[in-house]
Amino acid sequence: MTPVIECQQLNVRFRTDGGAVTAVSDLDFNLNAGECLGVVGESGSGKSQTFLAMFGLLAHNGTATGSIRYRGTELLNAPRSTLDGLRGNRLAMIFQDALSGLTPTMRIGDQMSEVLMRHQGLSRRNARARVIEALEVVRIADPEQRFSAYPFEMSGGMRQRVMIAMATLCRPEVLIADEPTTALDVTVQAQVLRLLNGLKNHTGTSLVLITHDLGVVAGLCDRVLIMYAGRAVELGPVRDIFRRPAHPYTQALLRSMPSLIIDPGKDLPVIPGQPPDLENLPAGCPFASRCLHTQDDCTTERPRLRAVGPDHSRACHLPA
Amino acid sequence: MSARPDLLGSEALAQAARGDVSRSLWRQAGRRFRRNRAAMGSIVILALIALTSIFVPMFWPHGIEDASWESIMTPPGLADWHWFGTDANGRDLLVRTFYGGRISLTIGLLTTVVALVIGVTYGAVAGFVGGRTDGFMMRFVDVLYSLPLIFFIIILVTVFGRNIFLVFVAIGAVEWLTMSRIVRGQTLTVKAKEYVESAVAIGLSQGAILRRYIIPNVLGPVIVYVTLLIPTNIIVESYLSFLGLGVQEPLTSWGLLISQGAGQLDSAPWLIFFPATFLAVTMFCFNFIGDGLRDALDPRDR
Amino acid sequence: MTALLTVEHLSVHYSLPAGGLFRRRPLTLKAVDDVSFELRAGETLGVVGETGCGKSSLGKGVLQLVKPAAGRVLWEGQDLCALPAEAIKRCRKDLQIIFQDPLSSLNPRMTIGEIVAEPLEVHYPALARDDRRRRVDAMLERVGLRPEMRNRYPNEFSGGQCQRISIARAMISEPKVIVCDEPVSSLDVSIQAQICNLLRDLQRDTGIALLFISHDLSIVRYMSHRVLVMYLGRVMETGGREEFFGAPRHPYSQALISAVPVPDPDRPPAERSLVLDGELPSPLDPPSGCVFRTRCPLAVPVCITQMPPLSEAAPGHGVACHRWQET
Missing domain, CATH: 3.40.50.300 (P-loop containing nucleotide triphosphate hydrolases)
Incomplete structure (x- = not known):
């Protein structure tokens, strides 16, 4: 199977007042055609910065090195013309805050039509028909009416669905969803997740779901990448991650998560301490200071991703 | 996990060990400001201009009113201590420029103090009390805003005669309007913050909330505005003097010198060059300092 | 206790605040x-x-x-x-x-x-x-x-x-x-x-x-220990934790609980969740009768006219629904 996206040795750094911050270090992963990859991590784990780098959207004080290729085309530090041809067309991204992705002064129908007119050279009339169709797909009631609505006239859930409709207008090969449901209520989250699920099953789009919520991952993803302090700590099929988590961080994360299936009478086991300071990353494993089972080389040598099963790898020194 | 969680904060303690103790927001802002070279350079230049304006007229061999028939319209040169040249009355331009600097800077500072005192009090009261009082106070500001500055000053001057004191009052009386709006807006923002609600929730009195929560948190933008208001006021004074409504002879200011020099641009360009340069450099310095302070106090904007 | x-x-x-020139109230x-x-x-x-x-x-x-x-x-x-x-x-x-x-x-x-x-x-x-x-x-x-x-x-x-x-x-x-x-x-x-x-x-x-x-x-x-569920300013259901999560009676509570993603890859969400359609009505203009009726799968005409009282489904377990006995 040829991967759609190949990321190799990605490093993302930011210059700040306090010195250099390493947001992502030595990240390798592939995204296969038609799969849904869940990228899980806490704030500061580098999960969003990885994909912002891929889209050329890093903040001005950030630099990315390494390689991210889309079907052989290098995206990292690519010329604007290359990126413009792909972004919004073959590669699409939706964000946590749907409002930031929509221009407040334009009618949503016009914003969406413009994407089609630019990337696919459609006439205004044909574009309108496609937009209304897309709004129907995301179950916006009254798409003809909503075509001429402004973003502020819609609820958060509706805006997020409009963003999904807009991101999928050109039938992208890759859709990156960065915390698409974090700002939404549970019942609306369920609507959006159902939509993404349908998209994956019916159009063959490869989906990357960036989230901190393992519950969302379990319901939607095929493979999961767990990130911690800018590194990949575990990568594997979703069932293995939940049934046989191999990295102590993944294990602790699963145990410490309140969910509807835990016993509320018992105290949740917590991960003690805080994630490390990204300005002063420790020499060894970034999780070592919070890990329950450390050995000598954990604090001195950085563990690399190594296979522990078919298609399943972890970055840990401990014996498997 | 035991009932008692691990004690946290080891990173912060490590920082303390590196000698990087207490990082209050003010201290952090100070550190960021000191790292801004343009702003630090501007402070040095401004201090030089201020010091020379104060001391040079005291020791210079020529006085500001010393007219000399032998040296009318002398171009700049080292001869006879007329470094910046002389004007049509043979008065030394260097001493007049520095003396004008005294007046201009004083007007800039004093009018800003007037605007600061009135504006902060008025804006903070309006914002903190809120409701009908706020509405009434702000409509009054709107009415004053709608009066053109020049019109207002011409009325003052025609009624009370030409007087440097009137210039202070007139500029200060107009510039506090913007200050009060800024302070009111800022007070409203801070008042809506959760930490103010948490102060109410522990039962703190209104006075203590105003003193500990509101004022320290509105100070930042006020400081920035003050550094930008001083040059604005200097410019306003220059422009009034240029129109003949500001400082009167024999006193002088940069604006007045520029106005006089403008009439002799062809024959004696130095008469406009020196005061205009000093004025422009001062403006640049204040603006750099203002920008530096804004960046230092509100690092999100960068 | x-x-x-x-x-x-x-x-x-x-x-x-009243907006516009003509809306006084x-x-x-x-x-x-x-x-x-x-x-x-x-x-x-x-x-x-x-x-x-x-x-x-x-x-x-x-x-x-x-x-x-x-x-x-x-x-x-x-x-x-x-x-x-x-x-x-x-x-x-x-x-x-x-x-x-x-x-x-x-x-x-x-x-x-x-x-x-x-x-x-x-x-x-x-x-x-x-x-x-x-x-x-x-x-x-x-x-x-x-x-x-x-x-x-x-x-x-x-x-x-x-x-x-x-x-x-x-x-x-x-x-x-x-x-x-x-x-x-x-x-x-x-x-x-x-x-x-x-x-x-x-x-x-x-x-x-x-x-x-x-x-x-x-x-x-x-x-x-106990839970209170609210929707548009009103109580929908209240009860002890075990009763509420074990057997929620209000259709809104049921939808809410089923929408929570469960961290278990063998239970795909599409099959188990009872997804609510429609949008939250504006709290400025809530529906008449039961505030939940516009999204409720069980709504009947009485829900439009009458606000359901909080009925006691069990001791300490209250449900504000006309049809709680059928859920």
């Missing part, structure tokens, strides 16, 4: 409409609901941080809603609050020590400086922070640490009730569990009662 705090028919309204937003509950010593009552359901306004109304439009809040034999401002201030020693955003709820210009000591200054002004400091240090240590950190400022701490500071500030006057308004919603998963456990520990040690407001059902289930 007798109730520590009793809330009766509480309503919180906000009047929005200001709009009234009924954020909380006729809500009653009891809070007992040592228990946690979880208040759940989605954005705009009025759960935060309920917490603030109980503490008189917003003035309720109607109803009573009975505390130690007095009605807080009828007390003068000075008397309410004295009660604040016992009634505290923790906010959602840990950083913005701490004054950035004060040190941690000052922030935590402030309630002592207000309520125990006679306390000697040394005693105060000792109590602040003990409290910081109790919430898991080093006392040496007392001279530092909030911006030097992470979100989880700031929330510990907020908890220390709320706990130091030894209150009997704390309203926790989404206390862990802005924290990372691994930090959420730390804060939840800290609150549970403190409750076990001090017998404090918590009004735990959250949109996250998993966390409410972990934290609460």
Whole structure:
């Protein structure tokens, strides 16, 4: 199977007042055609910065090195013309805050039509028909009416669905969803997740779901990448991650998560301490200071991703 | 996990060990400001201009009113201590420029103090009390805003005669309007913050909330505005003097010198060059300092 | 057990300024409409609901941080809603609050020590400086922070640490009730569990009662003994944790619970969740009758005309639905 996206040795750094911050270090992963990859991590784990780098959207004080290729085309530090041809067309991204992705002064129908007119050279009339169709797909009631609505006239859930409709207008090969449901209520989250699920099953789009919520991952993803302090700590099929988590961080994360299936009478086991300071990353494993089972080389040598099963790898020194 | 969680904060303690103790927001802002070279350079230049304006007229061999028939319209040169040249009355331009600097800077500072005192009090009261009082106070500001500055000053001057004191009052009386709006807006923002609600929730009195929560948190933008208001006021004074409504002879200011020099641009360009340069450099310095302070106090904007 | 705090028919309204030139009457937003509950010593009552359901306004109304439009809040034999401002201030020693955003709820210009000591200054002004400091240090240590950190400022701490500071500030006057308004919603998963456990520990040690407001059902289930579900300002269902999560009776509660993603890859969400269609109606113009009827799968004509009362489905389990017996 040829991967759609190949990321190799990605490093993302930011210059700040306090010195250099390493947001992502030595990240390798592939995204296969038609799969849904869940990228899980806490704030500061580098999960969003990885994909912002891929889209050329890093903040001005950030630099990315390494390689991210889309079907052989290098995206990292690519010329604007290359990126413009792909972004919004073959590669699409939706964000946590749907409002930031929509221009407040334009009618949503016009914003969406413009994407089609630019990337696919459609006439205004044909574009309108496609937009209304897309709004129907995301179950916006009254798409003809909503075509001429402004973003502020819609609820958060509706805006997020409009963003999904807009991101999928050109039938992208890759859709990156960065915390698409974090700002939404549970019942609306369920609507959006159902939509993404349908998209994956019916159009063959490869989906990357960036989230901190393992519950969302379990319901939607095929493979999961767990990130911690800018590194990949575990990568594997979703069932293995939940049934046989191999990295102590993944294990602790699963145990410490309140969910509807835990016993509320018992105290949740917590991960003690805080994630490390990204300005002063420790020499060894970034999780070592919070890990329950450390050995000598954990604090001195950085563990690399190594296979522990078919298609399943972890970055840990401990014996498997 | 035991009932008692691990004690946290080891990173912060490590920082303390590196000698990087207490990082209050003010201290952090100070550190960021000191790292801004343009702003630090501007402070040095401004201090030089201020010091020379104060001391040079005291020791210079020529006085500001010393007219000399032998040296009318002398171009700049080292001869006879007329470094910046002389004007049509043979008065030394260097001493007049520095003396004008005294007046201009004083007007800039004093009018800003007037605007600061009135504006902060008025804006903070309006914002903190809120409701009908706020509405009434702000409509009054709107009415004053709608009066053109020049019109207002011409009325003052025609009624009370030409007087440097009137210039202070007139500029200060107009510039506090913007200050009060800024302070009111800022007070409203801070008042809506959760930490103010948490102060109410522990039962703190209104006075203590105003003193500990509101004022320290509105100070930042006020400081920035003050550094930008001083040059604005200097410019306003220059422009009034240029129109003949500001400082009167024999006193002088940069604006007045520029106005006089403008009439002799062809024959004696130095008469406009020196005061205009000093004025422009001062403006640049204040603006750099203002920008530096804004960046230092509100690092999100960068 | 007798109730520590009793809330009766509480309503919180906000009047929005009249907009436009011709609309003279200001709009009234009924954020909380006729809500009653009891809070007992040592228990946690979880208040759940989605954005705009009025759960935060309920917490603030109980503490008189917003003035309720109607109803009573009975505390130690007095009605807080009828007390003068000075008397309410004295009660604040016992009634505290923790906010959602840990950083913005701490004054950035004060040190941690000052922030935590402030309630002592207000309520125990006679306390000697040394005693105060000792109590602040003990409290910081109790919430898991080093006392040496007392001279530092909030911006030097992470979100989880700031929330510990907020908890220390709320706990130091030894209150009997704390309203926790989404206390862990802005924290990372691994930090959420730390804060939840800290609150549970403190409750076990001090017998404090918590009004735990959250949109996250998993966390409410972990934290609460009893649950209250709100929708558009009204109570939909209330009951003990086991009864509520085991057998929710209100169609809204059922939809809410089934929409929570379960961290189990063998239970795909599309099959088990009962997805609610439609949008949340505007709280400025709520539906007539039952406020949930526009999205309810069971709605019948009577739901349009009549507001369902809170029926007792079982002792201590109330459901506001005309058709609760069929669910």
